[in-house]
Amino acid sequence: MSDTASTRAIRNTPDRPLVTAPDLLSSLVPLLAEWVPRQRWFAGKGRLITGFSLVSATELLPCTGEGTTPGILQLLVRAQQSSPPNRTTVAGDCYQLLLGVHPALPPQLAPAAIGRPSGGPLRGRSVYDALLDNRLCGLLLERLRVPGRIGALRFGREPGTELPSGLPARPIAVEQSNSSVVYGDSFILKIFRRIAPGINPDLELPRALADAKCARVPAPVAWFEAEAAEEGGEATTLGVLQPYLPGSADGWQLALNALAVRADFTGSARALGHATAEVHTALAQTLPTTELHRPQLAAIAARMNARLEATARAVPLLEPYRPRLREAFDALAAVGRDGHSWAAQRIHGDLHLGQTLRSADEGRWSLIDFEGEPARPLAERRRPQPALRDVAAMLRSFDYAARSGPAGGDPWSLEWARRTRDAYCLGYAEAGGLDPSSAPELMRAYETDKAVYEVLYEARHRPDWLGVPMAAVRRLAAGA
Template sequence: MTSVRLDLTDLPEALTGALPDWLPGQRWFAGKDRPVLGVRTRRLTVLRAADPALVLAVVEVDQGGEPERYQLLLGARPELPDWLETHRICDSSGWGCYDAAHDPELAGELLGLIAADREVEDLRFTPEPGVELSTGLRGRPVGVEQSNTSLVYGSQYILKLFRKLVPGENRDLTLHRVLAAAGCAHIAPPLGSISAPDGTLGMLQSFVEGAADGWAMATASVRDLMAEADLHADEVGGDFAGEARRLGHAVAEVHADLRRAAETRLATPGELTALVAAMHRRLDGMLESVPELAEHAEALRKAFDAAVAAGEPIEVQHVHADLHLGQCLRTPTGWVLIDFEGEPAAPAAERARLRSPLRDVAGMLRSFDYAAHQRLVGHSDDHQLTVRALEWAQRNRTAFCAGYAEVAGDPREHAELLRALELDKAVYEVAYEHANRPEWLPIPLSSIARITSGEEPS
């Protein structure tokens, strides 16, 4: 470490030149499908000026249409060691600037600022009321995230840095606070936050040590079934149905806690009409680019319209809104749900909207279907594997709904709405796979065919 201090004078220009090429290579950058037309620096807040320096930056990215804001955590050193060279972003005034999420020492600075309840310029680093945090811990990034960056501190804390920023308090922080106040047993409690006057930059939580990822557990169960030539899903040692039932129970308890602690009401007729109209618009947007969807269009529209035609009252509330097996962690004591931010691609106003809890149920049903069929990618003509995948999916879908019904009403009693929501999610999956993983496209397309033909009950 030297006594030299970082000079920010040239940094905005350096970032403007480097970021159009650097951003598309980051997993969390949402605009990979469009060229970066320009970048403007909106914030440079020095959190540590001496070598190694730490700067929290907010940049505005122009890709046509409304510019989007992203958070960068910049480290800077006069000389970058070899282990940081791969994370270099640009050079400025003789300093090498890099992604500080990969610097354990600088990541630890953020935890120290939250623990000290510090204010730096107009940024607030704040522990939750009554929380006392350990300090001196170094941070390391979690390597599996897509839309944000999380730093783990020992076995105690995890700090999520929100990369794509939205105005106001982030929904993830809001709902975690609501659920913590309600005594919810199925979340990692919030411990602190980083905020600016116009929004949330980070959320600190308890780290769930020893947790198993729900997707990994489910796909391991599918693998075990596929390896057995003669046994059914309920006869294989890795049967997941018991966990699926417990997970359904946990999701229903989270919904119940949100129902008690936050706003709940009946959807208006106009909201239901708007919901179905949005489903039709999503379908319309995909028909031209994915010709394989055309043969299902009429059946999809009938299913969407049936959700309103049923005429049943629909209760809406705050829900997870992007629930799948990858958002569920199995701990030694039960299931924990994470990432209440909502669908990453959805506008902030849409994420904040109250929804039917069946939206989350539909997301989980789709996730079970994906877990079952992902091993068929490239082997869709294998009849035996297909039969086993369908058996596993239906067994676990049924178990999840049964566990949910132990706490709340049985979601299968609202068949028309649940079917429409699942099909809408499948159309979204068609869009995603078409753009990112064309070889996976048969998974949502085959599901649409089964659901619309009545072969696969919700």
Template structure:
């Protein structure tokens, strides 16, 4: 008979559990797409906390080090939900991690409990009823009702996190790589909901830990069942040979509305020419560092530096503010005719404190402009004119809502596009070498292109792309 096993209380000791799990997790973790040390072996592993969520399900925070330099390599903290059964049924075979041969779990099947509908359902019940379990605290909005009894299903499109959808009502994002502090993907949507911003689904419930440090572990939000992400829509547009300018224009408006709401919800940063010089210096440092890892960047280094030097020479600057931090077509959803912005976590590889710092909103704009180029280059023949029309439409929509056109400050926009392209080149070289030609094409363009005169800082006229380029 297959049955759920509740480990003995003494087996919740991290030291004892480690004797059962260390070998299994050192093999299993590097195989997960959310594991940061791609291509590296786990050289050191420690259990930071262990909590029994319900019989047969353990919540773990695991500290790992990986890399060729052993215990001195980079360290990360991961959140795991592990199920324990005497024999795993075939329907959960894909979730199996292994069967320990020693320690308190010896002879039992250990598996990823987030792939078990029973455990996923019980996790929702925890969020419906605020309370604590060891160092874990479950909280929710008092003004909302969260319904139970909904069938869970695991999304397969995540990379750095795991998401579970309940019926067609909710989506729970479980942060796999955990960092100390309040995760921006809880903080920002929570603040925007109080601003009345309808472009971002607000959090309904969340859970966090107080040990070893305060950290956000997961967020439950409304699910948009009929929504389609911008990347999918852009590729469909390219496949059908039609324009995407109407959608890009409205997306620009949505981005500006979110930026305006963020500027009201959070304190603004300082704007100064000194800030421009600091930004340019940081961009130059990233270029130097990336060029060491990506030799293809080196022939373009002088041209790329000219973009950062032009930014440093600017005496005026726009105020910094909270932004999305990793905006691209995969981070937006179109439901009906309305765009929504999601995933405010920022770049997961960066420290949370850095992601929470005010930054110029043009960084988000540059990220989206680069995303249009990515979409255009994902198909052959390459259609640069499609991407350029989308870029212009997006900026025009942004200008319509914000009364500021990013194209009016070409030095600023070019610098952030260049910085983004350098980041993309480093990412692709490490994770998807076949995609490296995409950012390298932009690198070549940006290294050669000097920004056009800005017209004295006056915004360009804002055309109506609904009529001028509507198909």
């Protein structure tokens, strides 16, 4: 993208001249082209970055002042990547970057370093990941305390909420598809990295559940977003602040702990099924629902088949199982042709044990992270779907735990998975959810689709884990 085009793309921020500098992006491109692909949240792995285009830039704190005070620069950039097989350049995904700018980076922030631009308005200054700097994370919280606008960004806050000042910030070091910061023991801020225009389900659904008085999901306190690029367009959710649940343990670790000592987990799984059904019921009561008939079921099956074909091309290990896996999707389309239909509603969209928390005092389950599968388009994640898709995803998670825990998929752990899966389905049906055993074609199709998604994810991000979803592929291809 040329400097002139970059200037047109930057929103006018008269009180922050840095963001209108025509060479701002071009001076950062060499640094970003090296740093961005190494980040866990970068979705374009395996394809060459050929450049970046600037969507918007906002100087949250001055970045070119004198002294030792760091600045914060918020960017939305679109990564341009080569597209196989002809390797032509295409517009890629849009990412949010929060960059710290420091005259001289302190030694303790060395792991956050991105580099020093050799030209442009930040020439000679240290540019680094602001979300690894406790001080800058604390300043982000202060900005969230005051609703309003700055540059291209708008900050919102739930009326009547208390948001104290001065809470210590603690970035979560675990690499994820997004970035998170914990403030004291009170709040957690999720910063979305790969973004698309529109409200993110991780803001939309928890707000709807709060309206429905559903206590299974922490209600949002504050958020920030980028204003629509065009009149009548949708704003883009960039970050959400929610209550932090200290002392709670995530379901994934609880399951692994149970497997490590060969302990029963059916009681916990049954209670988690109850919690899932309660959330689904509240979403169905609060947000629009629809009915899926033959055309819709055929379209769902077609999308599943398309994902299977694409994944088999990307991961040849899947190819021998492709014909049998297709049978699950074809069976879903067939029941639609026979006149079957299912209700569809808003759902979690990426439900697994790591998206659940159990309180230490009451043993009460909560569901978190309603963003959906980040690799899927935002419009698809916001589309009403059968609630049993979440159930099928959770069944895959129990299988993951059994095959990746200390037992490593031995007969005892596989039996643990079977009993735990059954208990979860029982709890879900007891609490008012559709009995999964009443919709075998739907369950098999969604579990197969999830396993295919996992194969692609592990092949790209964690090749050592590829054997876990491949074991499910073999089981599902055999009709088990």
